[in-house]
Amino acid sequence: MALTLFYITSAVAVFATGMMITRLNAVHALLYLILSLLAVGVIFFLLGAHFAAVLEVIIYAGAIMVLFVFVIMMLNQGQKTMEQEDAWLQPGIWIGPSLLALILFVELLLIVVLGGNAETGHVVDSKQVGIALYGPYLLAVELASLLLLAGLVGAYHLGKPMIKTKKSGGNS
């Protein structure tokens, strides 16, 4: 039962990701990407990582993708970008990435056939995640927060000249 559900969800995820890459309309592509993220959330849930599943939906599908849609809507360019996209997606471009993906796929097949440790069925609760994050992985958490802080400062810096000119424009 769980295995069938897993394969169905994975098929949805792979299909949605494929559709996401090949769509010409950016908003349609984003919708497929959201679907793919939701499918990954369900896969996490099936594997027993309930906490990761919910966070996947809240953070990726619910927050980051909303920002993507927001930006694409702001740049709302319609037909012109679709033609541009069409020109970029020539069949020849697919050869390189497809070969690389094929190698990964063969590796995955080998692991599955040779019997790796794909079996993880136990439920992970939020407490265990917290203990792991602030125990053995504390350094990684700190590094990630530093990276986010750098991003924040960078965004502020980029936005600052705009704020200044706006103010001086208002006074003069």
Added chain:
Amino acid sequence: MNAGLGDAADIIGILVSVIIVAAMLIWVERRLLAVWQDRLGPNRVGPLGLMQVVADMIKMFFKEDWIPPFSDKLVFILAPTIVFITMLTGFAVIPFAPGVGIIDFNFGLLYFLALSSLSVYSIVLAGYASNNKYSLLGGLRAAAQTVSYEVFMGISIMGVVMLSGTFNLREIVEAQRDGWFIIPQFFGFIIFLIAVIAESRRAPLDLPEAEQELVGGFHTEYSGMKFGMFFVGEYLAITLSSAIIVTLFFGGWLGPWLPPLVWFCLKTAVGIMFFILLRGALPRPRYDQLMTFGWKILLPAGLLNLLVTGAVVLSLHG
């Protein structure tokens, strides 16, 4: 897997009653607003005007269901269903009374946050697909508003999670036997309330649809049943929000004398009426005021609340 499922009667009962409540709110809101504004409100159809809901529905069904030729058709049709579906599925984790509920999920609170953040797609995509400047502005406002307010919404309820030590809504209610969380978490409650109003896009924070400046905002191009979906979706959002507020801060089904389910419904009804009163009482802020207020006041306040709660919990238990 400890996500126990309620029995079929529960599920159907909850689904039907939630939809009926959301539909009846059309009448309740108009009538209550009228009372508060010293008018009569809809009182012609049936006793006390109660059948006004049916009249409104018949009217909506007979309206022309128009899809603008310049719109992105698929997304245009898809958009109104999203808010409806996400808000309805949100009720799955609400603990109505001991033993009454659809699923008992360990991350019920996070599940609610996830669904409320997904519901914004409805508004954003409606704004995009309409291919109309007013709708687009409404959609942009909705995206910015929800992404900002989601942050404080999550932070403000972490105090409750710390005090009860769980994300499970049933256990959060049980943890309030000695006292409702509104008392130790008063600031958390205020922040959560503001964030919830912003998330459900209700007046006074209904900037995405602001009739006076954006015609109808994101639903300018919508008519007939598709508009009805947005309309009922908003009432579902109000009902879900009051149910969550009651669960988190007002002790859920707990209360003396009356049966638990009655207590839960009474508290939720008071919550819904409070939402309607807010619409009648407060003016709408400007868009930049809303964003500034969120990031400069609510975010630090939420973090401070989190810090103090954490320190107190640690000093009491540590």
